[in-house]
Amino acid sequence: MKLLILLGVEASEPILRQLFHASGVEVYSEFPIQGHRLPGMLPDPTNWFGTRTDGVYATMAFAFLSAEKATAVEEALAAHNRANPTAYPLHAFRLAVESAT
Numbered sequence: 001m002k003l004l005i006l007l008g009v010e011a012s013e014p015i016l017r018q019l020f021h022a023s024g025v026e027v028y029s030e031f032p033i034q035g036h037r038l039p040g041m042l043p044d045p046t047n048w049f050g051t052r053t054d055g056v057y058a059t060m061a062f063a064f065l066s067a068e069k070a071t072a073v074e075e076a077l078a079a080h081n082r083a084n085p086t087a088y089p090l091h092a093f094r095l096a097v098e099s100a101t
Helices: 010-022 067-083
Strands: 002-009 029-035 056-065 091-096
Touching: 002 010, 002 067, 010 029, 010 056, 010 067, 056 067, 067 091
Parallel strands: none
Antiparallel strands: 002 056, 002 091, 029 056
């Protein structure tokens, strides 16, 4: 079993949902998050925290999936990022679930 986490700016929330739906994921969770960076730190152009220190609104969605289904979502996300270049790409993180009770 895998824990797949998808992250994006707030405006990408419908896209994250579509990625799950298009990949056949029937159950997932999502919630709003606020990203911050420390004052004085140089912005990293590969993330969405930019130059603001007051926070950036984002969304996180996650699901517990088989490895095959997690791969399908990751591939769909990568295809979306390639087809829609932006300063704020979507991100996916896959973690192994060692046990569940």
